[in-house]
Amino acid sequence: MGNVFVLDHPLIQHKLTYIRKKETGTKEFRELVDEVAALMAFEITRDLPLEEITIETPVTTATTKTLSGKKIGLVPILRAGLGMVDGILQLIPAARVGHVGLYRDPETLKPVEYYIKLPSDIEERDLIVIDPMLATGGSANDAIHSLKKRGATSIKLMCLVGAPEGVEVIKKEHPDVDIYLAALDEKLNEKGYIEPGLGDAGDRLYGTK
Numbered sequence: 001m002g003n004v005f006v007l008d009h010p011l012i013q014h015k016l017t018y019i020r021k022k023e024t025g026t027k028e029f030r031e032l033v034d035e036v037a038a039l040m041a042f043e044i045t046r047d048l049p050l051e052e053i054t055i056e057t058p059v060t061t062a063t064t065k066t067l068s069g070k071k072i073g074l075v076p077i078l079r080a081g082l083g084m085v086d087g088i089l090q091l092i093p094a095a096r097v098g099h100v101g102l103y104r105d106p107e108t109l110k111p112v113e114y115y116i117k118l119p120s121d122i123e124e125r126d127l128i129v130i131d132p133m134l135a136t137g138g139s140a141n142d143a144i145h146s147l148k149k150r151g152a153t154s155i156k157l158m159c160l161v162g163a164p165e166g167v168e169v170i171k172k173e174h175p176d177v178d179i180y181l182a183a184l185d186e187k188l189n190e191k192g193y194i195e196p197g198l199g200d201a202g203d204r205l206y207g208t209k
């Protein structure tokens with residue numbers, strides 16, 4: 001069964017509070033989402049394999065560590081997932097980025113896929129699916145199924161805020177996928193929004209409401 005990790009680093013929790021506040025405007029919201037994404041990436045990449053190499057410092061020869069070349073792929077779910085990409089790329093600039101376009105039908109709450117473009121070698125990469133919100137879990141579930149259908153073998157899911165309902169869907173459908181959250185919230189409301197949540201992540205990032 002997949003694990004669920006709530007990343008309780010004080011900086012992540014502090015910034016998340018400001019992301020949640022309704023008076024936080026678009027500019028600040030976007031900056032904070034990027035910052036929290038970077039901090040989460042720092043925690044998620046804790047187990048990346050290292051190898052020893054020998055280098056010359058200006059003083060002497062040293063045996064030191066370097067990343068062992070594990071290939072990483074970021075897969076934001078459009079639109080809102082895009083808001084987390086740049087922060088992560090600052091830490092992992094060599095990561096390739098695939099895109100999955102999905103929107104949630106406001107009536108049925110079912111995801112509708114409208115775009116997909118992935119690195120050609122996804123089967124060799126550790127993929128991190130990125131979306132600020134894991135609500136019913138429909139969007140993340142569909143995105144992960146799409147990736148697996150195209151050959152992905154190693155997938156983590158990274159969201160700012162998750163609802164228990166969405167977490168259960170991913171655990172059941174994708175027991176091989178670990179979930180990383182900044183917060184596990186209480187519930188979904190009757191419109192499928194996370195409570196207490198942060199509202200509509202895409203609209204708040206891009207000022208479309």
Ligand SMILES: O=P(O)(O)OC[C@H]1O[C@H](OP(=O)(O)OP(=O)(O)O)[C@H](O)[C@@H]1O
Pocket residue numbers: 077078079080081102103104105109111131132133134135136137138139140166192200201202203
């Ligand atoms: O877990 P779910 O119930 O599927 O809900 C979560 C999805 O809803 C939001 O996207 P939205 O449909 O608003 O699209 P957008 O990012 O383009 O605004 C969010 O960014 C997730 O992708």
Ligand SMILES: O=c1cc[nH]c(=O)[nH]1
Pocket residue numbers: 080133135192193194195197198199200201202
């Ligand atoms: O609370 C929610 C649920 C789905 N999508 C959002 O952007 N916010």
Ligand SMILES: [Mg+2]
Pocket residue numbers: 080200201202203
């Ligand atoms: Mg939206």
